[in-house]
Amino acid sequence: xxxxxxxxxxxRARRARSPLQDRRGYWLYFIPGGVLLLAVILVPFAWGxxxxxxxxxxxxxxxxxxxxxxxxxLSDSVFLSSFANVLAMIVAVVVIPTLxxxxxxxxxxxxxxxxxxxxxxxxxxxxxxxxxIIPIVIAGIVWGWVLQPDGSLxxxxxxxxxxxxxxxxxxxxxxxxxxxxxxxxxxQIGYPVVVFMAALSRVDPELYEAAQLDGAGxxxxxxxxxxxxxxxxxxxxxxxxxxxxxxxxxxxxxxTSGGPGNxxxxxxxxxxxxxxxxxxxxxxxxxxTVLALLVLLVSLAILWAQRRSExxxxx
Amino acid sequence: xxxxxPGIPARTAEAPRRARRRDVGRWVMLAxxxxxxxxxxxxxxxxxxxxxxxxxxxxTRGFLSLPQPWTFDQISTYWTQSDFPLKLANSFIxxxxxxxxxxxxxxxxAYAIGIGRVRGxxxxxxxxxxxxxxxxxxxxxxxxxxxKQVGLYNTxxxxxxxxxxxxxxxxxxxxxxVFGTFPTALLEAAALDGASRWRILWRVxxxxxxxxxxxxxxxxxxxxxxxFYIPLVMLVDDSVQTVPIALIAQQGQHQTSIPLLNAxxxxxxxxxxxxxxxxxxxxxxxxxxxxxx
Numbered sequence: 001x002x003x004x005x006x007x008x009x010x011x012r013a014r015r016a017r018s019p020l021q022d023r024r025g026y027w028l029y030f031i032p033g034g035v036l037l038l039a040v041i042l043v044p045f046a047w048g049x050x051x052x053x054x055x056x057x058x059x060x061x062x063x064x065x066x067x068x069x070x071x072x073x074l075s076d077s078v079f080l081s082s083f084a085n086v087l088a089m090i091v092a093v094v095v096i097p098t099l100x101x102x103x104x105x106x107x108x109x110x111x112x113x114x115x116x117x118x119x120x121x122x123x124x125x126x127x128x129x130x131x132x133i134i135p136i137v138i139a140g141i142v143w144g145w146v147l148q149p150d151g152s153l154x155x156x157x158x159x160x161x162x163x164x165x166x167x168x169x170x171x172x173x174x175x176x177x178x179x180x181x182x183x184x185x186x187x188q189i190g191y192p193v194v195v196f197m198a199a200l201s202r203v204d205p206e207l208y209e210a211a212q213l214d215g216a217g218x219x220x221x222x223x224x225x226x227x228x229x230x231x232x233x234x235x236x237x238x239x240x241x242x243x244x245x246x247x248x249x250x251x252x253x254x255x256t257s258g259g260p261g262n263x264x265x266x267x268x269x270x271x272x273x274x275x276x277x278x279x280x281x282x283x284x285x286x287x288x289t290v291l292a293l294l295v296l297l298v299s300l301a302i303l304w305a306q307r308r309s310e311x312x313x314x315x
Numbered sequence: 316x317x318x319x320x321p322g323i324p325a326r327t328a329e330a331p332r333r334a335r336r337r338d339v340g341r342w343v344m345l346a347x348x349x350x351x352x353x354x355x356x357x358x359x360x361x362x363x364x365x366x367x368x369x370x371x372x373x374x375t376r377g378f379l380s381l382p383q384p385w386t387f388d389q390i391s392t393y394w395t396q397s398d399f400p401l402k403l404a405n406s407f408i409x410x411x412x413x414x415x416x417x418x419x420x421x422x423x424x425a426y427a428i429g430i431g432r433v434r435g436x437x438x439x440x441x442x443x444x445x446x447x448x449x450x451x452x453x454x455x456x457x458x459x460x461x462x463k464q465v466g467l468y469n470t471x472x473x474x475x476x477x478x479x480x481x482x483x484x485x486x487x488x489x490x491x492x493v494f495g496t497f498p499t500a501l502l503e504a505a506a507l508d509g510a511s512r513w514r515i516l517w518r519v520x521x522x523x524x525x526x527x528x529x530x531x532x533x534x535x536x537x538x539x540x541x542x543f544y545i546p547l548v549m550l551v552d553d554s555v556q557t558v559p560i561a562l563i564a565q566q567g568q569h570q571t572s573i574p575l576l577n578a579x580x581x582x583x584x585x586x587x588x589x590x591x592x593x594x595x596x597x598x599x600x601x602x603x604x605x606x607x608x
Contacts, residue, residue: 025512026431033424033483040480041446044454044461051456058460107344115341126595127352130359133591133598135541135559138583141566142358145573152361152378159379186355247450250543254563268544271452276548281456292453299448 045292052285062282069286079287082258082265085177086246086294089266092181093188093245098237100185101192104128106226108193109200110208111218125197129190136187140254143183144170147255173263176256180264183251188244192237199230231313235306239299246295267291362584365577366390373574389578397561398553399582406540406557406586409471413478414535418528420479421486426516428487429494430502440491447484451544459548474549478542482535493527494520533597540587558583 052070055063073079113121131139146152147169154166169179203225211221227234249268252258258265258273267287274284361378366389368382376383393399424443428436458477459468467473497520505515521528546557556564562583566576591598 026427026433029423029427029431029516030433033420033487036420036476036480037443037446037484040458040477041449041454041484044457045449047457048453048455058456104348107348112341112345112348115338116345120345124348124352127355130356130591133537133541133587134359134584135543135587137543137559137563138580139358141562141576142362142580145576146358146361155377155379189355243448247452249452253543253547268450268452272455272544272548275456275459285456288450288452288455291450295448295450296445299445 048285049289051282052289054282054285056281057279058281065282069283070290072283073286073290078262078265079267079270081262082267082270085264085266088177088181089184089245089248090242092184093248094238094241096185097188097192097241098234100189101196101237102227102230102234103222104189105193105196105200106222109197110221110226125193128193131187132190132194134187136250137254139183139187140251143186143251144255147179170256171260173261176260176263180251180255183255184248187251188241191241195233195237196230199233200226203229231309232306235302235309239302239306242298242302243295246291246298359584362577362580365574366581367578368574370572370574378573389572389574390582393565393575393579393582397565397579399558399561401554402556402558402561403586405471405555406559409474409478409546409557410536410539412471412475413482413539414532416475416479417482417486417535418532420483421490421531422516422521422524422528424483424487425490425494426520428491430497430520431512436491440488443484443487443491447481447488451481455545455548462549469550469552469555471550471555474546477545477549478535478539482538486531486535489531490524490527493524497523530597533594537587537590537598540590558586 051062053064053066055065055068108121108124112124149168149171151169153169157163157166167175170176207225207229208221211225216224247268248266249272252264252266252269253272256264258269268291271284271287271291274280274287278284364381365373365378367385367387368378369384369386369388372383427433428439433439462468462473467476501519501523502515505519510518540557541559543559546560547563550556550560553561553564562579565579
């Protein structure tokens with residue numbers, strides 16, 4: 001306590017001498033950023049929260065209905081299934097890409113990278129990363145064409161004599177979610193690979209060499225060196241991917257529109273429909289608010305876990 | 316990745332054989348990875364092949380065969396039908412303006428937080444981070460409503476303002492932590508020479524942090540270019556739409572012609588691919604800068 005008082009007292013004495021020490025003047029630099037933050041993010045967010053207690057079509061009078069919208073959400077089967085699908089999105093966007101990405105990055109870096117030229121590894125890495133830079137809707141349109149009943153996937157299956165496997169990949173409720181998840185894995189996989197490979201190049205190579213001399217095999221090195229060394233990056237990947245998973249919109253819009261039935265609804269797409277097609281602004285706001293709170297809670301939890309793991313490491 | 320397999324114990328006669336066996340394993344692994352790579356790019360390869368087909372060629376011979384004959388008809392049809400140059404210009408204007416302004420706003424914010432060390436800076440950093448993480452869905456309706464009231468709906472400026480706010484929130488978070496480790500000796504020297512705060516920003520901080528700013532610019536550009544949700548809501552007129560929005564509008568109108576759809580997808584991909592090949596280094600650096608605090 002007294003420590004902080006001491007340090008904050010010192011600059012005050014020097015303030016007159018140098019612009020660096022006068023902290024108040026720096027608030028001027030927040031004007032553009034602060035105005036934008038307020039006008040585009042904080043105020044609209046608060047306004048949306050307020051609207052979630054209303055019934056409104058976007059024009060005319062706003063009717064205040066208290067918690068009605070939230071009560072309705074609890075018995076809305078489409079909304080509930082859209083939240084259940086969030087779990088599927090997390091599997092497809094966070095769990096599978098992070099685990100696979102870890103293995104792929106380690107193999108590229110520690111196994112293939114030792115035997116083959118750097119270009120080979122770089123080209124493979126770029127290939128895995130390619131889907132990440134394609135606009136998500138274009139990816140969605142292309143996959144929609146690949147997966148349609150007479151699309152390329154089924155044609156290829158028939159051509160190689162596996163015609164019995166051909167399916168209406170996006171048109172059947174029990175397959176559509178899996179197809180969507182596969183597309184999302186395809187989109188996402190390159191991100192962890194690139195981040196983890198960069199993280200590995202930061203790790204001292206002598207660690208690996210020493211382990212190798214001690215007779216540790218590739219799998220042993222993976223568990224004892226790779227995973228602990230790149231923990232900071234793992235947290236960032238998990239955080240960004242989880243937020244992305246909660247916000248999935250484009251692929252659903254382009255591939256399935258939430259169907260067939262309610263099989264592939266996600267909260268983001270459902271709230272979009274509620275806002276702009278059903279014109280139920282209050283109800284849509286309640287959905288969006290629940291989604292936003294979920295995003296904030298999950299992010300804070302991951303940030304907290306990250307902090308704790310860092311603190312543990314320093315000890 | 317320079318030194319190949321250091322320290323193979325070559326004393327026993329068995330060692331070379333073991334090394335060779337290990338080599339076979341590596342070749343098998345390489346083959347697996349190449350195969351996976353091919354599977355990953357295969358949808359894009361199919362797009363390339365089918366964008367150059369005529370409709371009858373596609374209907375009779377399917378999409379696995381090479382075009383016969385190769386034709387630019389679909390490409391030029393999509394080019395004129397969707398007014399592609401205009402869409403390209405729209406996407407470019409929105410992305411370029413957003414990236415420049417968002418980098419500028421991030422720089423100003425981060426200067427105050429990271430170098431000015433204003434009071435409550437940790438709270439501010441967390442606030443900016445959370446603002447960036449908030450789903451756009453939670454503020455889209457008020458934004459849409461106000462934009463309609465003030466005449467920013469259906470304009471590029473409206474979309475630019477929204478993107479600058481969202482992206483600069485991320486940029487502030489990132490730059491503030493980078494500036495936290497800025498060499499103070501430089502700042503003090505400049506201050507002793509009598510440089511004002513504004514001058515220190517542009518003469519000392521800006522040049523030194525330029526590499527990070529370039530990374531931010533590149534990230535913002537790609538994010539804006541690929542963004543879908545906000546343009547979908549805010550840009551309804553053909554004349555202001557971006558490249559991805561134009562393609563999905565086209566898909567709704569001309570559901571039948573698959574080669575035309577492929578041509579559109581290919582045309583829409585080319586700018587991102589060009590950008591990727593030019594800025595591949597910066598981009599991979601950018602993705603990783605975001606990951607190392």
